[in-house]
Structure formats: structure tokens, C-alpha cells
Amino acid sequence: MKRKAFGEPLAAGAAYTQAGWYAMPQRLPEPVIDRLRESVARISVQDRPEVVFEDGTQVVRALHGCHRFDEACAALTRLPVFVALAESLVGGPAYVYQFKVNLKQPFQGRAWPWHQDFAFWLREDGMPTPNAVNIAVFLDDVHAGNGPLTVIPGSHRLGLLDIDTAHRSANSQDWRRHVSADLEYTIDENRVAELAADLGRHVAVGERGSCFAFHPCIVHTSSNNESPDRRAMLLITYNATNNAPPSPSRPEFLVDRITTPLVADDGFPW
Numbered sequence: 001m002k003r004k005a006f007g008e009p010l011a012a013g014a015a016y017t018q019a020g021w022y023a024m025p026q027r028l029p030e031p032v033i034d035r036l037r038e039s040v041a042r043i044s045v046q047d048r049p050e051v052v053f054e055d056g057t058q059v060v061r062a063l064h065g066c067h068r069f070d071e072a073c074a075a076l077t078r079l080p081v082f083v084a085l086a087e088s089l090v091g092g093p094a095y096v097y098q099f100k101v102n103l104k105q106p107f108q109g110r111a112w113p114w115h116q117d118f119a120f121w122l123r124e125d126g127m128p129t130p131n132a133v134n135i136a137v138f139l140d141d142v143h144a145g146n147g148p149l150t151v152i153p154g155s156h157r158l159g160l161l162d163i164d165t166a167h168r169s170a171n172s173q174d175w176r177r178h179v180s181a182d183l184e185y186t187i188d189e190n191r192v193a194e195l196a197a198d199l200g201r202h203v204a205v206g207e208r209g210s211c212f213a214f215h216p217c218i219v220h221t222s223s224n225n226e227s228p229d230r231r232a233m234l235l236i237t238y239n240a241t242n243n244a245p246p247s248p249s250r251p252e253f254l255v256d257r258i259t260t261p262l263v264a265d266d267g268f269p270w
């Protein structure tokens with residue numbers, strides 16, 4: 001099997017600290033993306049709890065925890081360029097807290113309302129601090145029309161904002177409301193409008209293979225996919241090993257219990 005190195009660790013810290021997001025300069029090679037897309041196609045038709053549908057439909061919205069059972073997804077989390085970036089952004093050894101692929105199917109993929117990821121990880125899992133980082137990998141070309149991730153640069157520096165209580169349900173313990181278009185912890189749209197007026201917005205578009213890191217406290221959203229183009233985006237959340245929640249209760253495919261430090265390995269099975 002052919003192997004390739006992915007280049008040297010990146011110095012991204014200053015940009016990430018300032019803006020709360022960082023677009024990696026290189027794209028992942030096409031064969032890696034092809035291999036991941038094969039995994040996504042295979043897992044999407046499996047009957048397993050990790051496969052989540054758009055509410056009330058059979059349209060696959062997301063695949064969760066795939067690094068726990070799929071070889072290519074597991075290998076992706078160990079890519080040296082990702083491990084180096086994650087370790088540098090969390091300031092030490094890291095493990096995979098969460099892994100998912102959000103699929104945004106053509107015409108049917110639904111939105112992610114404005115929110116901060118740490119609102120879920122603190123309130124639902126007891127993650128002590130937001131010393132974690134998401135790395136997103138575009139498995140499809142992402143453009144303005146297929147529901148790109150939109151962030152408010154610098155909003156992570158405000159810490160956790162108030163949640164929109166009008167949106168809360170009586171049953172916040174139901175993890176399905178942490179992964180559906182009807183999200184549990186959202187931010188009031190007036191507050192978002194103020195923030196966007198102050199700080200602007202960044203729309204994360206790019207060709208497939210592009211990679212994008214973002215902070216757990218950055219305010220972000222993505223809209224319905226009204227286009228004929230799928231928008232599959234894979235997300236790995238790396239957490240500092242000294243920031244693991246002590247006793248999480250959500251399913252292991254949402255909160256991995258294996259917190260041993262990742263060891264970088266460029267043996268991607270392509």
C-alpha cells in the first residue's frame with residue numbers, strides 16, 4: 001500500500017487564538033478523500049445507532065463515532081498533520097473526544113442553528129474547560145449554496161454566551177436534540193445579529209479535501225442545503241487529555257471514553 005507524508009506540523013496558534021478558526025494551507029490528497037467517502041457510503045446504509053436521520057425522515061443527517069469502528073476514519077484521526085495541529089492548539093497531548101460526518105444531503109440536508117459547541121460539552125458531559133479543537137475535513141466541494149459552516153470570528157473570546165431559553169426543551173438529556181436541526185442550546189438571533197455587526201462573519205467554503213480548525217466557543221451555524229450538491233463535512237474534536245470529562249453519560253459514540261494520548265501515524269489505508 002502506497003504511503004505518503006502529509007508535511008510538517010503547522011504554526012497556526014496566533015491566527016487561531018485571534019480569530020477562533022484556522023484554514024489549513026494544504027488539502028488532503030484525493031485518494032484519502034475517496035477512501036473516506038467510501039467509508040461514508042458504506043456506513044450510511046448500516047442499521048446502527050451511530051447513523052442519525054433528519055427528523056421524521058429516512059434521510060441520513062450524520063454518522064457518529066466512526067473512528068471507533070472504521071479503519072479509514074480511525075487512521076484519519078492519527079494523521080501527523082492533524083495530531084500536531086491539535087496538540088499545538090490545546091497545548092499538550094490530545095485524544096478524540098468526538099467524531100462525526102455531517103452529510104447535508106442535496107435539497108434535504110437541514111440547518112444547524114447558531115450555537116457554541118462547548119455549551120453541549122460542558123452542560124451535557126461536564127468537559128471542564130473549552131481546551132479542545134474541532135478539525136473539519138470537507139468530503140465534498142463546499143460552496144455558498146450547499147450549507148457551508150459560517151463562524152463569527154473572535155466570538156470564542158467572549159466565552160460561553162447565554163442560551164436562547166425559548167428554545168429549550170423539558171428534556172435536555174435526550175442526545176438526539178444535540179445532533180438534530182432542532183438543537184437544544186442555541187443563541188438568540190438578536191444576540192447573533194449584534195455579534196455579526198461587531199465581528200463580521202466568515203463562510204468556510206473550499207474544495208473537497210480542505211481542512212478547517214475551529215474553537216469550541218466560536219459562534220457558528222450552517223443553513224439548509226437548498227442545492228443539488230451534497231455537503232459532507234467530517235469533524236474530529238480533539239480534546240486535551242487533561243480536560244476529559246470525569247463521568248460523561250452520553251453514548252460513547254458521542255463522547256469517547258478512551259482518553260489515552262493519540263500517537264501520530266501516517267499509515268492511512270489508501
Ligand code: SIN
Pocket residue numbers: 102112117147148149220221222233235
Ligand atoms: C455543520 O455540519 O454545518 C455544523 C457543524 C457544527 O455545528 O459543528
Ligand code: MN
Pocket residue numbers: 115116117220
Ligand atoms: Mn457545532
